[in-house]
Amino acid sequence: MDKNVIVEKINDFLIDEFEVEQEDIAPEANLKETLELDSLDFVDLVVAVESNFGVKLVGEDFVNVSTLQDFYDLIENKISQTA
Known part of the structure; x- marks a missing residue:
């Protein structure tokens, strides 16, 4: 899956x-501070990514994820591992 498609899908569901x-x-947006996502939002985010x-x-998977770019990279890496 193309990185731009991944970014667009993530942005759309955010x-x-x-x-x-x-x-x-x-x-560079911080998921917790800038986007104001809390722990419950992260659970919903996992469900949204799976679907x-x-x-x-x-x-x-979230240990090194603090920014939206980190999250994009995480999803891209997960997709490439399953391909």
Whole structure:
């Protein structure tokens, strides 16, 4: 899957499902501070990723994820591992 498609899908469900403002979405945006995602949002985010990309995420996957770019990279890596 193309990286641009991954980014677009993630951005779309952040806006639609998590009510993140379009102007807050940037690769350097911090998921917790800038996008204001809490632990319950992360659970919903895992479900959204599984349904949109067909990959499973576990808690350890988020250890090095703090920015939206980190999250994009995580999903891209997970998809490439299953391909």
